[in-house]
Amino acid sequence: MKKNRSPWLHQLPQDRERHALATDLSIDVAIVGGGIAGIASAFYALKYTNSNVAIFERFKLAHGATGHNAGQITSYFECGFARLVDEFGLSKAARGQKAVEDAWHLLDEMYTDAGLDxxxxxxxGHAGISSQEQVFFHLMNNQFRREAGLAQESIRIASTVDFVSNIPDLYKGLYSLVLPEDIRNILETATDDFVAVVSYQKGCVNSALFTEEVAKYLSRVYPKRFALYEHTPIHKLVLKHDHALLDGGEHEVRAGRVVLCTNGFEHIHILNETGLDIDAKYHHLLSGKIGYMSGYLEKLDKEPIAISYFTNPSIVADNPYFYLTRRGYEYEKGVEHNLVSVGGPDVSVEETANYSLEEDFPDEMEEVIDTFVRRIYNVEPNKTIDYLFTWHGLMGYTKNGVRLIGPEPKNPVLLYNLGCNGVGILPSLHGGREIARHLGGEQVQESIFDVPERDPG
Ligand SMILES: Cc1cc2nc3c(=O)[nH]c(=O)nc-3n(C[C@H](O)[C@H](O)[C@H](O)COP(=O)(O)OP(=O)(O)OC[C@H]3O[C@@H](n4cnc5c(N)ncnc54)[C@H](O)[C@@H]3O)c2cc1C
Known part of the structure; x- marks a missing residue:
């Protein structure tokens, strides 16, 4: 079996000094969790409020999902826009969708402020879909997008499929018919498994390196207002009516507000001294999945791309799919290749506390990914593909597939920016910006990301 070896962590500086919490501390805002959600929350709290901010990370900065993902910058909700409309109504769903799309500007803002290069x-980017059901589902999403005034996705359908004449008139103007070979070319595949392709703005970034670099920037620009403590797990959080106490092992932290950016959950115990139990509800709201990925290097002779392949024709919300990203990648200093990384297989975990990044990468997951690669993308027979990287990471899923952002209704001393739901880079940045609004006392408009009063089921 191979190790859990991520290409994103491979690119992090290995020699940075790390500090654990070494004294008791009093702080305005304590952020628990040092992934991209924690760093975005810190960035915006420092930029838009006068608070002192500290991040507490149980292991190392950016070594959670942020260092074990596919690194696609993408704005879709895995559950589909139509399902958001069903749950929240058109205008609230549209505001939520737009907020995630607008997080591209937040990414720009962070890049510019921090002078990142x-x-x-x-x-x-593209998604290949393989059934009439899926095509109609995406047309319905696009129809809602049109109705809500959002930019539409491009949907190209193979003119030869037998259901073309069944497409309702309602969807006119929302798709085009193309030759099957156009679909194959866009999806970079020789198979005719896919009947349509959905395209929209995407990108890719090493989100671990991004997090590391933004932390460096915050330490430089706010030496008195920002601190990062690594190897500092917060075991227990006690919520009082106007502050919180955090149990950081040998030392205690008193904080005016606490922002949980822990992706999942299980490593922290919450006691709410002002009212009803939050712990049980909180744990109920989230479940876990471990996602598995493999990556290999090839010649730098193709453009970067991100493509999802829905090989399974179902439209259930948790339909598994493969996602491929290709990008320029410096493996050794100064030597550029393309890195092709592929994810897809995942397993649910009841008790995420039992998940460990130290676990090896199961051979069967490498096989599933290799079978996909050889059938769909890299079909040259007998080609040796050396999976230099094989990695896994934990994803926290909320029941409705929407990130939790904002104050805990039972005690607003506690705020959340968590729940990765498969796509978490842009939503984390949006979460960070919103957290700063809450911390700054702004009136924040109701949204799909609000933490529900009660466990929805
Ligand atoms: C296989 C995989 C593929 C993915 N692909 C994509 C993709 O292509 N595009 C996309 O947008 N998203 C993707 N995601 C999701 C995305 O990576 C995350 O949503 C995103 O990185 C947000 O991370 P986060 O900061 O919320 O969580 P994390 O990066 O997991 O950070 C949470 C941190 O909290 C720390 N922590 C937890 N408990 C405690 C505690 N008690 N005390 C102190 N620290 C604690 C953890 O150690 C961890 O470092 C993927 C995720 C996985 C696993």
Whole structure:
């Protein structure tokens, strides 16, 4: 079996000094969790409020999902826009969708402020879909997008499929008919498994390196207002009516507000001294999945791209799919290749506390990915593909597939920016900006990301 070895962590500086919490501390805002959600929350809290901010990370900065993902910058909700409309109504769903799309500007803002020059690619990405059901589902999403005034996705359908004449008139103007070979070319595949392709703005970034670089920037620009403590797990959080106490092992932290950016959950115990139990509800709201990925290097002779392949024709919300990203990648200093990374297989975990990044990469997951690669993308027979990287990471899923952002209704001393739901880079940045609004006392408009009063089921 191979190790859990991520290409994103491979590119992090290995020699940075790390500090654990070494004294008791009093702080305005304590952020628990040092992934991209934690760093975005810190960035915006420092930029738009006068608070002192500290991040507490149980292991190392950016070594959670942020260091074990596919690194696609993408704005879709895995559950589909139509399902958001069903749950929240058109205008609230549209505001939520737009907020995630607008997080591209937040990414720009963070890049510009921090003067980052780490690679970031933007391009139109694609999703190959394989059944009439899926095509109609995406047309319905697009119809709602049109109705809500959102930019539409491009949907190209193979003119030869037998259901073309069944497409309702309502969807006119929302798709085009193309030759099957156009679909194959866009999806870079020789198979005719896919009947349509949905395209929209995407990109890719090493989100671990991004997080690391933004942390460096915050330490430089706010030496008195920002601190990062690594190897500092917060075991227990006690919520009082106007502050919180955090149990950081040998030392205690008193904080005016606490922002949980822990992706999942299980490593922290919450006691709410002002009212009803939050712990049980909180744990109920989230479940876990481990996602598995493999990556290999090839010649730098193709443009960056991100493509999802829905090989399974179902439209259930948790339909598994493969996602492929290709981008320029410096493996050794100064030597550029393309890195092709592929994810797709995942397993649910009841008790995420039992998940460990130290676990090896199961051979069967490498096989599933290799079978996909050889059938769909890299079909040259007998080609040796050396999976230099094989990695896994934890994803926290909320029941409705929407990130939780904002104050805990039972005690607003506690705020959340968590729940990765498969796509978490842009939503984390949006979450960070919103958290700063809450911390700054702004009136924040109701949204799909609000933490529900009660466990929805
Ligand atoms: C296989 C995989 C593929 C993915 N692909 C994509 C993709 O292509 N595009 C996309 O947008 N998103 C993707 N995601 C999701 C995305 O990576 C995350 O949503 C995103 O990185 C947000 O991370 P986060 O900061 O919320 O969580 P994390 O990066 O997991 O950070 C949470 C941190 O909290 C720390 N922590 C937890 N408990 C405690 C505690 N008690 N005390 C102190 N620290 C604690 C953890 O150690 C961890 O570092 C993927 C995720 C996985 C696993």
């Amino acid at each position: 780490i690679p970031l690619s933007r391009f139109v």
